[in-house]
Amino acid sequence: MPPYRRHRWLTLLPLVLAACGGPFPQSALHPESDYARSLDALFHGIFWWAVLVFVLVESLLLFILLRYRQRAGAATPKPTHGHTVLEIAWTLAPALILVFIAVPTMRTIFATQQPPAFNALRIEVIGHQWWWEYRYPAAGIVTANELHVPVGRPVDLEISTADVIHSFWAPGLGGKRDLIPGHVNRITFTAESIGTFTGQCAEFCGESHANMRLRVAVESDSAFRAWLAGQGGLGRLAAKGSVEEKGRDAFRRYGCIACHTVTGVSAGVIGPNLTHVGSRTTIAAGVLPNTAEALARWIGDPPGVKPGARMPKLPMAPADLTALVAYLQSLK
Numbered sequence: 480m481p482p483y484r485r486h487r488w489l490t491l492l493p494l495v496l497a498a499c500g501g502p503f504p505q506s507a508l509h510p511e512s513d514y515a516r517s518l519d520a521l522f523h524g525i526f527w528w529a530v531l532v533f534v535l536v537e538s539l540l541l542f543i544l545l546r547y548r549q550r551a552g553a554a555t556p557k558p559t560h561g562h563t564v565l566e567i568a569w570t571l572a573p574a575l576i577l578v579f580i581a582v583p584t585m586r587t588i589f590a591t592q593q594p595p596a597f598n599a600l601r602i603e604v605i606g607h608q609w610w611w612e613y614r615y616p617a618a619g620i621v622t623a624n625e626l627h628v629p630v631g632r633p634v635d636l637e638i639s640t641a642d643v644i645h646s647f648w649a650p651g652l653g654g655k656r657d658l659i660p661g662h663v664n665r666i667t668f669t670a671e672s673i674g675t676f677t678g679q680c681a682e683f684c685g686e687s688h689a690n691m692r693l694r695v696a697v698e699s700d701s702a703f704r705a706w707l708a709g710q711g712g713l714g715r716l717a718a719k720g721s722v723e724e725k726g727r728d729a730f731r732r733y734g735c736i737a738c739h740t741v742t743g744v745s746a747g748v749i750g751p752n753l754t755h756v757g758s759r760t761t762i763a764a765g766v767l768p769n770t771a772e773a774l775a776r777w778i779g780d781p782p783g784v785k786p787g788a789r790m791p792k793l794p795m796a797p798a799d800l801t802a803l804v805a806y807l808q809s810l811k
């Protein structure tokens with residue numbers, strides 16, 4: 480075989496190294512909350528112990544392989560049977576390693592399971608196939624898919640599900656938490672820097688599991704208050720005779736009201752609350768940007784965009800679709 484053929488596998492190297500590039504929007508190695516930092520510290524602690532064990536074991540292995548390899552003319556080595564000291568040693572060593580892993584792990588589990596601080600902002604997170612509902616009970620606000628939290632203040636997420644098991648996972652801000660039917664789980668964390676963090680459902684939950692994404696906007700206190708104030712009350716009212724008003728009529732006529740709430744217009748609870756849908760940056764759990772084209776595409780054929788979507792494809796006159804899109808965009 481020519482030498483270059485023998486090293487063909489090297490052509491795969493760039494592919495492997497490409498994985499070291501970036502950016503990594505969903506890396507758990509860039510912690511931006513107290514919770515995420517404690518997980519990161521635990522991971523790094525255990526990682527370096529594992530490196531130490533690896534180096535020790537592999538060096539010993541290599542040493543023995545080389546030192547006792549077969550040599551021409553060498554006598555057959557004498558087999559050993561039963562060595563009490565050795566056996567006690569190799570039982571104790573792994574037990575000790577497990578202690579080194581277990582103690583910090585337990586400490587982290589208890590630290591991250593503390594009850595929420597008295598001033599924590601309580602938010603209910605409810606999983607649906609395949610989108611996220613967020614409720615801010617103190618403010619009386621319901622929204623979807625894009626969670627907003629203030630920086631530097633403890634947040635208490637009360638996590639439950641309307642249907643099957645899901646898992647809430649925003650790696651930059653904290654660990655995964657399963658959404659279990661009939662049970663409330665919680666995550667409490669304090670976000671440490673302003674920015675948008677992405678995440679997703681981390682427990683297979685059906686056809687569009689991979690399309691069940693989420694975003695967390697960590698905002699300054701004033702930006703958060705402004706957002707909260709904007710989410711309250713009625714959606715913007717459509718002017719008489721406007722295309723938005725035609726859209727609102729279509730919203731009733733096509734039965735969108737059966738599944739969606741727009742405060743003051745409808746009270747459906749099957750799909751996301753749309754009272755302020757125009758203020759979101761994405762729709763359909765992060766699958767599409769919140770633009771006129773994307774809204775039209777979504778309303779035109781939801782299961783075509785998102786397999787299995789629990790929103791039906793409704794045959795619709797093009798003028799109605801345009802009016803609906805204008806109406807939804809006006810709901811800021």
Ligand code: HEC
Pocket residue numbers: 608609610623624687730733734735736737738739749750751753756759761762763764774778785788789790791793803807
């Ligand atoms: C049978 C119930 C049902 C009906 C009827 C329905 N929807 Fe939906 N809608 C849903 C569900 C469920 C979702 C969430 C889908 C997902 O993301 O997986 C949704 C999502 C949406 C979204 C995206 C919201 C967001 O925040 O991501 C918009 C916009 C929307 N629907 C508009 C409409 C309009 C307009 C109509 C009427 C033409 C309508 N829907 C009719 C159930 C319904």
Ligand SMILES: [Cu+2]
Pocket residue numbers: 644645646680681682683684685688689691
């Ligand atoms: Cu899922």
